[in-house]
Amino acid sequence: MTQLVLEQALNGLQFGLMLFLLAAGLTLVFGIMDCINLAHGSLYMVGAYFVAAAAQAADSFWIGLGAGVAGAAVLGLVLELSLFRQLYRRDHLSQVLATFGLILIANEAVRMIWGAQPLLLNPPEALSGPVEIGNFFYPAYRLVIIAFGLGVAGLLYLVVARSRVGMWVRAGAANREMTEALGVNVQGLFTAVFVFGAALCALAGGLLGPLLAVQIGMGESVLILAFVVIIIGGIGSIRGALVGSLIVGTVDTLGRALLPTLLRAALPADAAATLGPALASILIYLLMAAILFFRPQGLFPARA
């Protein structure tokens, strides 16, 4: 039983940290530029495809990961300069429409280039087995993902809380006009934030690729979770994104794991198997509603 709970807790941590990679970029774009980017999930998908394609070409997971993330950063730069710059001044409706169009283009472009079948992405040979700590087994690869997630979280903390750039970012999230008035190059800041967000998406996509599948439309489902995370955490706050994603990741994973066990005591096997994950998913939204009821701006709102 301890193995079960511990394993699931680690799984929740892993899932939460990957969500954080997505939510961090999204919350900054949303918080500083006030731009709804529905295509954030598409950046995740395209990033994963870049990593998978590069990994296949170079026959190495790590090279693929590096190349894929770099490629996604470049794509992010292109998108920001060409399209998103125009979208910042627009209303939310236009942003939704344009980024929805981007989702369509991204899905179709991926289909054209790589075909309709999912791409194969395998973890590095050395990490495809379990790690043994006494009696406790856990997949090595998932531990590496957790390490990456914690690493990025630590890096972001250092940058955002301790550096000048981070200060500009926080200022921009709190009050864009004032920051501009104080002479900070907000335009360049926007670009940097967007590109960084795209890179984080690609990192998450590439790391999760071996666990899930690199396929068309993989971004749509995870996008909603990312939005829930930043609403819970507070738009514009990295700390909120981290706390929110850990909450969402743990609730979802533990819910998926434990609810069926609890329900199976009362219901037949297949009913419990469907109700469990469904209830766990709704749980997250109920959680969001509850948090918004007490803290309408989220847990750590960036805006004063």
Next chain:
Amino acid sequence: MPLRLTALAAALMLAGSVHAADRIKVGFVSTLSGPGAGLGVDIRDGFNLAIKQLDGKLGGLPAEVIVADDQQSPDVAKQAVDKFLKKDKVDFMTGIVFSNIMLAVGPTVFENQTFYISANAGPSQYAGEQCNPFFFNVAWQNDNLHEAVGKVVQDKGYKNVVIVTPNYPGGKDAVSGFKRYYAPKEAPSGGKGKVAEEIYTKLGQLDYAAELAQIRSIKPDALFFFLPGGMGINFVKQFVAAGLSRDTQLFAPGFSADEDVIKAVGAPMMGMFNSSHWAHDMDNAENRRFVADFQKEYGRMPSLYASQGYDAAFMMDAGVRGVKGKVEDKAALKKALEAKNFKSVRGDFKFNSNHYPVQNYYLRVIGKDSSGRITNRLMGTIFTNHADAYVAQCKMK
């Protein structure tokens, strides 16, 4: 001649798009995207190879194959099927991979009196009570390959078995098939085996962390899983990554142990037993030709799905030849199809009264072949001339 053409042209103009009986139209709806895409693509490629070998003809008439992707959604499949039946007015339909989709579109196809030659989906519903003269399955009934595995697991004396399958009609058929032959009697090694747990996953699910943790807590000595396509690939990879492969022997029907999964997972699959009605190393002229041409055409080894698509095309060919191109004569076409006047790549088989095959099922094991490639090897026969368990409930003559 000119008079006949003019008459034909006049008839066409008056009656709008009257279906001209000078070509055979096939509506091919399959899962060509998403985790299940590998199966649909294989069936399609096998089917197209057969058409190519038949010089683009079915029964001597030029064949037109229209392909649509159902995206593993009954909604999308229905729309595609509607279009094929009402707009393109196809003569045959085929291609569907998943049984839930088959059950969703079946009624529309049968109502339209169009023959459906299934190259994969073989739901128990259409083998028993809801059997229909317009439905033929050239592959197997869903339960069959699982029944074969059940017998193997029983014979090998495993006592503590866990079943993992998706929660959809095909998955339910897998469980009933397996349990029909596993643990109904005492195992030869003494003591009764039992199914410790039936774990149902979501169709299309890719992350099995929760299920694997559950399996670990049960500590089974054998695990039977039915997870076609991408689902199986992920499951096996994660199963091995979690260290569970040391204590638990994996069993699967051929669906989860064929070329697509082997290519993705590789060495960790070695030694896995699986059941199948076909193997690429079967020794008959048709199969040798099929495997060689498939490799030449597509650069990969065919899976059992490809063999089914291939056979489906030859079955349509035989049917059309049997009615000499008059596919409008549904009664005659039905008889021609039932006669099964073609040589299948898996050897000889017959159709039962419910239009499902009666055939042998074999044991395969994954290992290295003579060129060091990891692939399936034919090991022995599990069932001979095996019929499905539902035929008695079918009231068709």
Next chain:
Amino acid sequence: MAFYRPARYQKPLVIVLLLALLVLPPALDAWGQAFYIGFATRVLIFALAASSLNLVLGFGGMFSLGHAAFFGAGAYVAAICMDNGISDALLALPLAMTVAGLLALVVGAISLRTRGVYFIMITLAFAQMTYYLFVSARVLGGDDGLPLAGRMTLGGLSLSSDGALFYSALGCLALVMTFLGRLAGARFGRTIQAIRDNEARMEALGYPVFRYRLVCFVLGGALAGLAGALLANLTGLASPNLLQWTQSGTLLVMVIIGGVGYLYGGVIGALVLLCLEEVLAGFTLHWHIGLGLLLIAIVLFAPRGVAALFGKSDG
């Protein structure tokens, strides 16, 4: 945005279109394109759904990303009715509208207390919740949805012929558009548009803003439910796909293409989008790219939608 005022040539144009639609099924039949009657019915149904969203978004100014929940709920109610012996559309359609309306009441009562991006997100969350609830219920068919055993009957008339369903959908759409047209010009319509334009002023003037918005939201939801029930009849399946946020997105796209806040914005948008889909899909499998580029182009160059290009309103 100023109040909606119909262009002078709108009424005759609509009458001409209506007459054309009345003769469409027999015309298609004669040309041997009977398959397209089903397509035309689909356009009508989505025109209705998009118009219901236009009421909420265009006239009410409420950016809801959860409208698909009501659309899908209507479809499921229709399927459940068929399953339980209620095959008369005269009973089932109002029932679908009521259930969808009630759902909208619950969602709206909670969501309308929020503003801006939070409103968008909460409506999205509610749509997802509805989706998961419907998908998890085995009795509702789970992932595969709930099939309808056949088409309904309208009073005594069976709807199983494509033509009959087409005319029923046309009738519903015509009724709804007339209703919406009246509504837009009536006090309610002008109030709701005024709230859209300047909420603070309306509050200061003493209008119960929340109540007006809620009524508008519920109306939109009920009409979406009607469209959903009709769609279930057309396709023979209540699919959970109808409840997904991407479906909300599609409806939103239709409204925006057609023209937000113009009476026929939803109709035009649905027509353009579905026809584009049908035409382009014939040319290339990758027509979605064209659509995506079109959407971006609209945002950048014609932000008020297609209807605005015809100058159908002043301001």
